[in-house]
Amino acid sequence: MNFRGTMLGKILWQGVTSRHLTAIWSISSRSKHKLPDLPYDFNALEPYISAEIMKIHYEKHHATYVSNLNVAEEKLGEAKAKGDISAVIALAPALRFNGGGHINHSIFWQNLGPKSGEEPTDDLKSAIELDFGSIENLKIQLSTASIAVQGSGWGWLGYNRQSGRLQIAVCPNQDPLEATTGLVPLFGIDVWEHAYYLQYKNVRPDYVKAIWNVANWSDIASRFAKAKSG
Amino acid sequence: MPDMEYELPALPYAYDALEPVLKQSSLKIHHGDHHRIYVEKLNAAVKGLSVATKSIEDMLACIDASTPKAVRNNAGGHYNHSLFWLCMKAHKADAVNPIPEGRFLSSVHNSFRSEEGLKCKIKDAALSLCGSGWIYLTANAKRAEICIESIYNQDSPIMQDVPGDGVPFFALDIWEHAYYLDYTFKRAEYIDRWFGLTDWGFVSDAYENWALKGSVVRVSRL
Numbered sequence: 001m002n003f004r005g006t007m008l009g010k011i012l013w014q015g016v017t018s019r020h021l022t023a024i025w026s027i028s029s030r031s032k033h034k035l036p037d038l039p040y041d042f043n044a045l046e047p048y049i050s051a052e053i054m055k056i057h058y059e060k061h062h063a064t065y066v067s068n069l070n071v072a073e074e075k076l077g078e079a080k081a082k083g084d085i086s087a088v089i090a091l092a093p094a095l096r097f098n099g100g101g102h103i104n105h106s107i108f109w110q111n112l113g114p115k116s117g118e119e120p121t122d123d124l125k126s127a128i129e130l131d132f133g134s135i136e137n138l139k140i141q142l143s144t145a146s147i148a149v150q151g152s153g154w155g156w157l158g159y160n161r162q163s164g165r166l167q168i169a170v171c172p173n174q175d176p177l178e179a180t181t182g183l184v185p186l187f188g189i190d191v192w193e194h195a196y197y198l199q200y201k202n203v204r205p206d207y208v209k210a211i212w213n214v215a216n217w218s219d220i221a222s223r224f225a226k227a228k229s230g
Numbered sequence: 231m232p233d234m235e236y237e238l239p240a241l242p243y244a245y246d247a248l249e250p251v252l253k254q255s256s257l258k259i260h261h262g263d264h265h266r267i268y269v270e271k272l273n274a275a276v277k278g279l280s281v282a283t284k285s286i287e288d289m290l291a292c293i294d295a296s297t298p299k300a301v302r303n304n305a306g307g308h309y310n311h312s313l314f315w316l317c318m319k320a321h322k323a324d325a326v327n328p329i330p331e332g333r334f335l336s337s338v339h340n341s342f343r344s345e346e347g348l349k350c351k352i353k354d355a356a357l358s359l360c361g362s363g364w365i366y367l368t369a370n371a372k373r374a375e376i377c378i379e380s381i382y383n384q385d386s387p388i389m390q391d392v393p394g395d396g397v398p399f400f401a402l403d404i405w406e407h408a409y410y411l412d413y414t415f416k417r418a419e420y421i422d423r424w425f426g427l428t429d430w431g432f433v434s435d436a437y438e439n440w441a442l443k444g445s446v447v448r449v450s451r452l
């Protein structure tokens with residue numbers, strides 16, 4: 001009989017294997033989230049969103065969500081490894097806040113782009129006209145909802161998979177749209193004060209009006225196409 | 231009873247009195263725009279409602295889940311900011327700013343071991359608030375022990391449907407508009423420096439003569 005067939009061999013082999021597997025799982029669960037590349041320079045959205053805001057928003061606010069998400073996930077891994085359900089549950093708010101912040105901002109940078117003058121076309125245009133009457137009406141409704149958010153949060157144009165329709169929703173703080181409402185996010189307007197305060201001060205309506213100039217309709221259309229086909 | 235006309239209270243100090251912790255230009259926007267707009271919108275929201283005859287203190291105590299949002303948010307905004315201005319005083323550069331002797335200081339030592347202990351806990355609460363909101367210190371007639379409460383948006387523990395039974399006698403604004411022009415994303419630095427402005431004399435008096443008696447701290451001169 002070889003060594004692994006012996007009692008001692010079996011015990012050692014099982015011990016090594018289970019530690020080895022735990023280590024592999026721990027390493028893979030430690031692969032970290034990263035700040036996504038910004039598709040344009042900080043000044044690309046001027047004069048609608050200042051370079052100063054873009055730099056701080058991306059390099060500080062979004063970066064902090066990413067690093068805190070990594071910390072929360074590391075702690076989650078440790079809690080799970082210990083079978084500590086209480087600790088797992090206690091991490092939920094940090095995961096929701098930082099995970100939501102990372103998801104939301106990653107979408108936001110893609111949703112925006114240097115002013116191109118383009119408007120929605122084809123399928124997206126038809127869907128907007130069906131669900132809102134006109135592109136202008138969509139802008140009015142999403143703007144109104146975003147301006148009315150109490151405190152911090154986001155206004156969203158989302159896609160409802162069940163009904164196949166476009167819908168407007170708002171979420172508080174960094175609650176992510178899809179996990180909270182089931183709607184697929186197409187276009188988000190960040191109305192946390194940090195998104196506009198340095199430039200627009202307390203006049204949130206001016207910021208929300210301005211952001212339509214830098215809405216990247218290609219990106220929004222591509223999210224819509226993906227949501228419809230998914 | 232005639233309807234109230236809520237008013238923006240004058241600051242107890244000049245706009246530049248809190249420099250360099252808070253710039254004159256920032257205070258002008260915070261008081262002259264944010265707070266003023268809460269007052270204007272409150273006046274508009276309560277027209278014709280029975281609460282319109284109440285003082286701001288009494289109105290806050292009536293607010294519950296059925297209260298229209300426009301009344302709730304603007305009444306909360308008006309009261310909270312009124313209390314906030316009273317919690318600050320003119321800044322003296324390099325001056326130590328200790329809590330004066332008295333029942334409040336004793337209570338701080340009982341619950342937090344030291345002034346530094348209290349400030350540390352307030353700062354922790356402020357850094358953990360994931361959105362817009364306020365950090366309050368509360369107590370009441372049955373509870374002399376000081377509680378630190380983190381409340382979102384413009385809500386207050388005084389409101390009927392907000393958890394907590396304490397009377398706030400200290401309010402620290404953690405909405406980004408309170409610090410963004412002076413500190414941008416550095417909320418921690420804002421808190422550290424804000425303790426140089428805290429009017430602990432007012433806070434001690436509000437604790438002893440209002441909160442411990444179960445009365446909402448009066449912020450209006452009417």
